[in-house]
Amino acid sequence: MKCAPFDYVRAATVDDVVTALADADGDGKILAGGQSLVPILALRMARPAVLVDVNRIPGLGGVRPDGAGDGAAVHVGALTRHSALAAQSHHPLLAEAARWIGHTAIRSRGTAGGSIAHADPSAELPVVAVGTGAVVTVSGPGRNRSVSADELFAGALMTSLGEDEMIIGIRFPVPQRWGFAEFARRHGDFALVTAVVAEIGGTVRIALGGVGSVPVRAAAGEQVLATGGTAAEAAAAASAELRPTADMHGSAPFRQAIAAEMIRRALAQARIDR
Amino acid sequence: MKGSVMKGSLGTSVRRKEDQRLVTGHGRYVGDLQLPRMRHVAFQRSPHGHARITGVNAVAALAAGHRVFTGADFAHVVLRAQSALPSYVETDQPVLAHEKVRFAGEPVAAVVAADRYRAEDGLELVEVDYEPLPSTVCAWDPPRESLHAGAPDNVLLERTFDAGSVDDAFAAAAVVVERELVTNRHAGNPMECRVGAALWNASDRKLTFWSGTQVPHIVRNMIAELLDLPEGSVRVIAPDVGGGFGVKAVLYPEDVALCMIAMRMPGTPVKWVEDRVEHLAAATHARDHRYLIKAGFAPDGALMALQADVTCNVGAYSVYPWTAGLEPLMAGGLLSGPYRLDNYRCTVRGVATNTAPSGPYRGVARPASVFAMESVLDAGARELGLSGVEIRRRNLIRPQDIPYKMPSRLVDDSGHYDECLTKALDLLGYDEIRAEQERRRSAGPSGAGEPPIGIGFACYNELTGLGRAASAGPRMPFRTGHDACTVRVNPDGRVTVFSGVTSQGQGLETTMAQIVADGLGVGYDDVEVRTGDTDESLWGFGAFSSRQAVIGGGAAHRTATAVQEKVLALAAGLLEANPADLRIEHGQIGVVGEPKPRISLAEVARVAYLESNRLPEGIEPGLEATRFYDPIRGAFAAGAQVAAIEVHRATGELRILKYVCVEDAGHVMHPQIVDGQIAGSIAQGIGGALYEHLVYDDDGNLSTGTLLDYLMPTSAEVPDLVIGHVSHPAANPLGVRGVGEGGTLGPNAVLAGAVADALGIEITTLPITPATVWTELQ
């Protein structure tokens, strides 16, 4: 369990990163908090030729409010550590979600950009990103672009990022009401199911993690709520349309049942429990 | 015995001697060992559960400058665990597999390089060709292809226990319950994985093996025998060891490989530090059992007959040196536990499969067998309309039954089970919790409101400190009933103890120092304890079977007493007094009845070593003694655990509201250490009951190969524990009973029983996960 040899580049600027990745010709990897990448390297499941360490780039960490009123949002720098997300008060839903990530040591190192880029379908931040309609700012050769969370997540551990692109920040809209519920086997584990409820601009959005290859919106559940249905009905409708796969931790029907219960809990926390 | 045993430091939680270094990060583990010219070893491991090896090609690795060893290099050595039991089939475990691999993770080649990274680079250059064979991973499925030529049906051992007239008793029983129960494969998983470093000094033909082992003397003995070296030329050193739990009481092929590699590379120390992936795949597993069990009860709940067919998955090889009989015999020998029983028939067998070998793990087999026994008691109680408490009280071995010969012929010397259970129920607040359970039940329909509450129970007898006549094990060519201890008073009057015990965190340095301090009559701070080095201590079998407090402690006490005798004889000569009139306390020797001491131990020691001119007639220089101790029989430690839980119907989540354990440790020598042992073992038991599960797919691949999937309990999953004691001293010099393992015996039974009590469903397969509970409820 030791990684294969690689070259190491310490980037001072985002431009350095983009250049180093382009030079690596598809064989480069960004190293942020290392909490997902390093175990994968150690198992030799990935063996990039070049690691580009982004930790020393100034100005990429931190959470700041961005917009007000109904359009309120926060901008989260790519290098913001999970522990800083948990400690901030501008976006209580994000703070709550960050507290559920791993353990203290992991939250002290792991970054928001890394979590989004890693695109684990059971991770907390991707679900919040989809649930709130977050927009990700990406820097690539000669240009910056924005991509919505929905479009970013392409599959389990896959994104639409180019090989020479870097996430530099994420803009998370601040919900008026929100709820977060997670079911995991142990404290700090990746979720079996995460449910995020966010009311943004009068619309209630429901997003789920752990039930497919990417975080999903529970369209049927949202529809039930939009047309005056109860929380229980919304949870049932959302769960019914899921097609989770069975694994060691339980059958597909079990995950559906857990999803319904987590949606119910998240709606109750958001006080959308009619 | 001079003075009272429990005076002085014994019985108090003196500051642990090892904590200064362990708690401040200054422990010295084998992993910390740095030697000049040290090289690092990595093992290539089988990716198949079962396969024929058709070719090994190390050319590329050699060309890259690595040292490479393959199965052929060490083919002349095999690990063959021996037992005198009639049906037993020996297995040949290779040092590095050649011919065949029998489990995924089995070592097939080793690469030696400047560091572990490069060694793993080298592994990628070693090509091994395999021809896959069908794997069998479940011990009660028909074998798809046998593992060993000597055992076509994969059965390595079978034995039947038979007592009384079981058929008649079943015919007369009012209620007969029958269950199929399956327990989950899991493992000890110490924080420090396995580790070893070996150095062959060619000039004096001596092998030094630093090993994170629980059993250094056994390792020395086995290495010397396997490698055909004089035993005195092998030195095994176990420095600080970060947990063992039985996993490190085994001699592994990797250990032997390291020593053999070292002998092929004279003067170059070679080190291997196992990582967690290797550990989960290739260190010993345990507790993969099936119980077909049947119990008959009289109308009043009396247990009339017990019959069982127990299959234990022993993995790919008969574990060295404990054999494939380890778990089956423990399961059959102790299945009836602390309950009176005359009519017993139980067939146990150990079956080889294409999985990692099973070995000793804290509580050997009994977390599973207690689960089986308590399950049929609960089932019987339900059918008879009795409470779980009533049926247990009706059957527990009582003080007046002692000595009680169990149907397996083991002799129970305790009998204090009801006292443990009663105290546990008090500590739980049994009546209040029953009332709350009832309130919730009547408050509303299922699903709504507060989750249902359940209470579970387990009573058990932990067989500790086994002497030569109490062997419950597989009749191996050695008997582990004794340990030695050497106590040396140094010329300055301070004391060095060379004890045969070993410590993996249990605080044995402290315990041995307490025993010697009190036994000799010196201050605790004046005693230093050395363990783990076979060149220093004479003999000790090491840590397993909750034996060290009883046996190593007994040896320490006997030796301290012997040294005290010499001290007093010498002092008597110097003082011209009668030794019988002298006593020693805190290193000061005085005449009984006089307020002031006459002479210090330091002065006596000075005479013993430096001033032979003052030595009394007939007394040799020096102040040292070595003694052995063997308790001949064992000491049973009674225990009871009870817990209250609540379960959420919507998710199957289980929350422990209160968990209580009461055990009889006899004389408690160090309350904090004893409670620590009990708490730690319950935590491991909870892990096994709720989380830990090693799962193989049908091809013999381990699906739970990292700690992402193999779930260990963390401090968040282990509730605050309520620990109580009863104290009935055992018949050994210190009056102690072992406490190392008992805690693991309860949680399976307690938590499964509690779920059944809460929801009216029966748990027949472990672990108890949210998914199993939820599925059972649908």
Ligand SMILES: Cc1cc2nc3c(=O)[nH]c(=O)nc-3n(C[C@H](O)[C@H](O)[C@H](O)COP(=O)(O)OP(=O)(O)OC[C@H]3O[C@@H](n4cnc5c(N)ncnc54)[C@H](O)[C@@H]3O)c2cc1C
């Ligand atoms: C024991 C353990 C438990 C954990 N539990 C959880 C949990 O419960 N929930 C959870 O969500 N996570 C969990 N994690 C993962 C943790 O949250 C990681 O921090 C996170 O997934 C990745 O962030 P990182 O900064 O560590 O990224 P890294 O590990 O450094 O990188 C991860 C991937 O993202 C890429 N990357 C990193 N930054 C960028 C960027 N700015 N732009 C583009 N690509 C980038 C890397 O190249 C790599 O492919 C756990 C980790 C561990 C070790």
